[in-house]
Amino acid sequence: MITTPTQLFIGGAWVDAVDGGTMAVDDPATGEVLAQVADAGPKDGRLAEDAAVDAQEQWGRTAPRTRSEILRRAHEIILDRTDELARLMTSEMGKPLTEARGEVAYAAEFFRWFSEEAVRVEGGYGTLPDGRNRMLLGRRPVGPCLLITPWNFPLAMGTRKIGPAIAAGCTMVLKPAPQTPLSSLALAAILKEAGLPDGVLNVVTTSRAGEVCEPLLRGGRIRKLSFTGSTAVGRLLLAQCADTVVRTSMELGGNAPFIVFDDADLDVALDGAMVAKMRNMGEACTAANRFFVHRSVAEEFARRLADRMGALVVGPGTRDGVDVGPLIDAAGRAKVEELVSDALERGARLLVGGRTPEGPGCFYPPTVLTDVDPGSRLMETEIFGPMAAILTFDEEDEVVRRANDTPWGLVGYLFTENLDRALRISECLEVGMVGLNTGLVSNPAAPFGGVKQSGLGREGGRVGIEEFLEYQYLAIPVR
Template sequence: MTFSVLDPASLLVVGTVPDQGLTDARSAVDAAARAFPAWRRTPPRRRSEILHRAFELMIRDRDELARLISRENGKSLPDATGEVTYAAEFFRWFAEEAVRPGGDFGESPAGGTRTLVTHRPVGVAALVTPWNFPAAMITRKIGPALAAGCTAVVKPAAETPLTALAIARLLTEAGLPDGVITVVTTTDSSGVVGAWLNDERVRKISFTGSTAVGRVLLRHAAGRVVNSSMELGGNAPFIVADDADLDAAVAGAMIAKFRNGGQACTAANRFYVHSSVLEAFVSRFGAEVENLTVGSAADGAAIGPLISAAALRRVTRTVDEAVAAGARISHRATLPDAPGHFYPPTVLVDVPVGAAILKEEIFGPVAAITTWTSDDELLDLVNDSEYGLAAYVYSGDLARALRLGEAVDAGMVGINRGLVSDPSAPFGGVKQSGLGREGARDGLREFQETQYLSVDWPA
């Protein structure tokens, strides 16, 4: 059996892939379990060389991969090209981390022994990735898993499996042995992932997706106490202080809000603009939004479609409810005359503090703006959320910006910049936004267990 992958801009089929089921899921674990002993014994330098070669191959094929992402995901070509570059960097970063596994050695306080601390691979890992960044979410998990000496089974989103398969082929070309990574494409996500979590050979799950699904997986993982990393939902606040450089704030807002059409867990959703600069900010920001071109990547548009008809209905309903609650549409881009799942980039002002749109993850090209007057009031509003992934702070006073950033309940804060993601930085959130970190040295540790050896050491 197979299933079709659709271009959300044209609604045309761009490819078909196998619709794999429970038998295939178990076979993938069989392969990973067989490959694990040899892969964990593979010298770190060799693992590093394979990852670095995979980085080089992704850069070699950057344009082709970007076109593939645009076709199955719908994002603009500049967005897709930027994603490929970012995704490849995870292979390069973890190629470098693979040869620096770390450890410790020292005398115990009581004397008579030495403590040797080392790190070993967790084992077979199940990697589950979303559709919104089909290259970066894969490499951000595969990179550290391979560097640590783990083997893995991978389930990409059914909306965007073609990019995952392309990256798997590049890993094979880079010299990765058979069975170390197996991609399972399926429309039965819960069945396949459930089978993996029930398999005693799977010792790790790394999931990126919604908080609701993350809760389900954590309950399932608890049954066997499976090592779990969860990168879940977000509802990022974007703070503009009265002393902010408004041109810089607008430029940052365009990135933080409209990268990938707002379909990012780090996307700015709630805009808190100081009342004294509201009019000036909205005027400049709104003008930029109205100038955004919406349409197919093939036509050079800056903003592509939402991923599905269901996503389009959800964003439409969210905005309609906000307007019914008192919000007002101040600026909007123009929609194309095209069949795709397009929603116009929209600026909402006069959004009531208690509006649902400020509580929910929009996952679309909509900026909801409200105002504040004091820092204490601001922090009460910002931290009144179950999420805590990303936040953005713009202020002309760096010390004030840092104080606000440290007071925000978020795992990542952009200070006077609209982008927080970096392979060398620990990506992750607090509260309902997840568990663990990806990227940096922290990302490698997520795929390792710490072991210590207590060595008799007579005086």
């Protein structure tokens, strides 16, 4: 059984906060306090930064195979402790145990993937076109990194950032979301057990993110920021990075269109909708936000989706047979309630759900709305909840225009049996990823990221390690 640390992890040691106290971690299914963890202040952030900076030179010179083997051992430990990690994750953020086990496997795979990439970092050698110089092209770690992770996938978002940083030879300060610090602390303990040297990974849990992170970004010693979270916070962090030109990768908000054409296989489209909408209770940046369904099949699609959504079992994620756990907190549930109310006031028709249950916990039922007014607030914000809003369309050009009418561009979902149409529409969608006849695009071996205000850079895939590496070009005269 995992005994989860509750202190800060700095320089390879578990320590109390120097200029902070503790903060509560709540169970969103009951409202009860799970644990009290260290609540770091600015001094603690600087101590973590000191540890990362001090460890950088030696860690950057560590053999790639050594870094690879540490990641591989951590991958195996995570899989060995699937049930314990899944239960911990469910307790602090609510997702059903079945989904939590899936996230543990997904998280572990990032460590396996980047264990393989660690030994495949390549440079280059050749004669330049003018014949006067040879070019020796090398790669080196970017340096100490600040990693900021969200609460919705607390284990996988940690491994997706930590994995490539370790593989590239970078040291880190990890700041997890205050709602879900326990998964990150458990991950730090696993990496220490796997042989990660002291100071390479430092974990700072805090309820005062701005006070802790801003001095690090403006101080000049952190050379890389990797952030997953809202676009609003991302903009603020980018401004803070500007003073010292910190390299950034940003995985920000989404407003994913889910497009169903008249020739789509509705069984496939419905399967895709359930995954794209209901994974993690809809609390995902990749969640289908706006359902555009061709008018000729919209009624059938809506009815069948409502039947499937209405059959889902809502309850505490730790309970057997539960499909939908609680939302992360009362504010998250209130947001969904307000979006549903706004849509209904504008004439939307409620097919299922839409009524907040009584009792403890932040539960909200799976909800389907049809006849949604395009001016509804849900069209221009991330819903982050188990609510599907269905709109109709008639022509290709119309649906592409409406799908792209958003400042975000993370992912889009497209369902059609026509290959030419699939390629044509995919090329027109202003998104970084497209799910063609599938509701799941995330994979450690694929580059994850968006365009427009959905972010900068990519995580995962062959390019994931590139975010943590710099090029160095050496000119050598030909004699």
